[in-house]
Amino acid sequence: MDQESDIQRELKAMEDSIRARSRSDGFTTHLARSFQKFLMLCYASWGRDLPWRRTTDPYRILVSEFMLQQTRVERVLSKYPEFLGRFPDIEALARAPRHEVLLAWQGLGYNRRALALHETARRVRDEYQGSIPLDRTILDSFPGIGSATAGAIVVFSTNRPEIFIETNIRRVFIHLFFPDAVTVHDREIEPILERTLLKKRPREFYYALMDYGSALKKGTGDPNGSLLKKGARNPNTRSASYSKQSPFQGSDRQVRGIILRSLLGGGGACDGELRGLIPIEPGRLDRILRGMERDGFIERAGGRIRC
DSSP states (O other): OHHHHHHHHHHHHHHHHHHHHHHHHOSOHHHHHHHHHHHHHHHHHHOOOOGGGSOOOHHHHHHHHHHHTTSOHHHHHHHHHHHHHHSOSHHHHHHSOHHHHHHHHTTSOOTHHHHHHHHHHHHHHHHSTTOOOOOHHHHHTSTTOOHHHHHHHHHHHHOOOOOOOOHHHHHHHHHHHOTTOSOBOHHHHHHHHHHHOOTTOHHHHHHHHHHHHHHHHHOOOOTTSOSSOTTOOOGGGGBTTOOOOOOSTTSHHHHHHHHHHHHHHHSOBOHHHHHHHSOSOHHHHHHHHHHHHHHTSOEEETTEEEO
């Protein structure tokens, strides 16, 4: 316990020093080296052992990256092995009916990701003979894959030193290198990331960034959490990309989830049955159903609504 406390005190001192020097001197080569040392010491002290970090299989990494978008790691940990057990490779996922993919996805939320992952698998099968192309431009053209996800897939599959920014990475750089800035753009972070990236160890470097960024979000003083004081403000609120998520309770997203679970579990329903299940005004329910039909979640036939 004393040793853990000593390590945390050392890391906290290093963190404070980096922020102070960012304020006084700006970004320097010496500061970059201090940051690299600090980051990898954090990772060595309490880096997370996650199942998708034990593989370089592009398919398994693709699945994990889709799941981790807007979803807590703890929830993904339980669904990831279950999903891979059901769809062990790109071919199995591509040939599966859409409703089976949605059923396996339940519990992760943001069901559009399941449809995008399924469509991506079909395109990989049909256009690339089942082999995921580890090219960022091509990956970025697939549904549900943006620049950050494409970069992560390439780095974690190949260990190539690519530059990409996602929410945890952004949080680290804002906290350490822009301690007093009101608004920070990704274009300001990118050159610092490029100069600090460990070119021979990019996979570990990004794992370390993500773990430290996740800890910063928690805002606790626990040695397995953030080095920040309890109750500290999330640095990402100062990002130009930041937008506060609307409440889930009572939202259209919650209603869509209820409808989808009902249809997946019961095989179908009529409008009247759904109105009895979800106590919302008919006009709003009709609008949500039209949106789900447009997005490919449901279809209407013979007065019935099916997944």
